[in-house]
Amino acid sequence: MNFIRPEAQAVFLRWREALIGILVVVLGLYWTTGTGLLQWVGGVVAIGGAILTFTGLQRARFRVGNGGVGVVTVDEGEISYFGPFNGGTVSIRELNMLSLDPTSTPPVWVLSQPGQADLYIPVNAEGTDQLFDAFAALSGIRTDHLLTALNKGADDVVVIWAKRPRALH
Structure with a gap:
């Protein structure tokens, strides 16, 4: 009961x-x-x-909700998403850009890694609450910018974080 x-x-x-x-x-x-x-x-x-x-x-x-398609796992520096139509794995260390695409239904996180196709993860997929810690570990990310883009809504793709190129010595 x-x-x-x-x-x-x-x-x-x-x-x-x-x-x-x-x-x-x-x-x-x-x-x-x-x-x-x-x-x-x-x-x-x-x-x-x-x-x-x-x-x-x-x-x-x-946390914007659960019940979306697919499952997200974060394990040992790897973000994995497996859904009914697509899926894949991205290394957090190799990530070079994180975006939010609010034009998709539901909105999706877009994770870009050199040499691989972008990984699209619905914001309401099962296990997306694990992504907050993974995203917060990115060097120089502004979590307030991430949360504002997620909750306020936008008309176009929002780049949340991009890796800065290392300076040559």
Whole structure:
């Protein structure tokens, strides 16, 4: 017997890290009202909770839903997508451009790697929440730009990140 409506459960799952972070902040602030060492520990816990809340908010904004076609996995520096019409694998280290194509239905992430065909991953494919950490690991990526492009909608392809060429010495 399930006491929580599926819609409410989906909201809690989407925002889970942020909600846990808020609870940790509250616990840390409560501990700061104590005395001695507990005050310092409470302060550290509250700061940790604030960081967890911030990253939880970013992850929640990245999750746009599930139930799309295909499955995404991220394992040992490789992003794999296998869907009914296409699929493939891209090395995160070899990635040279990440784009979002909102003109497709549903919108798709476009991952470009030299010498390979672009990999198109629907934003609502199963397992896309793993992509946030993979994308955040790209050198110089602006996650705020990524989240804005994903949530605000655009009329054309948006380049989220492109690898900078190394300077010759």
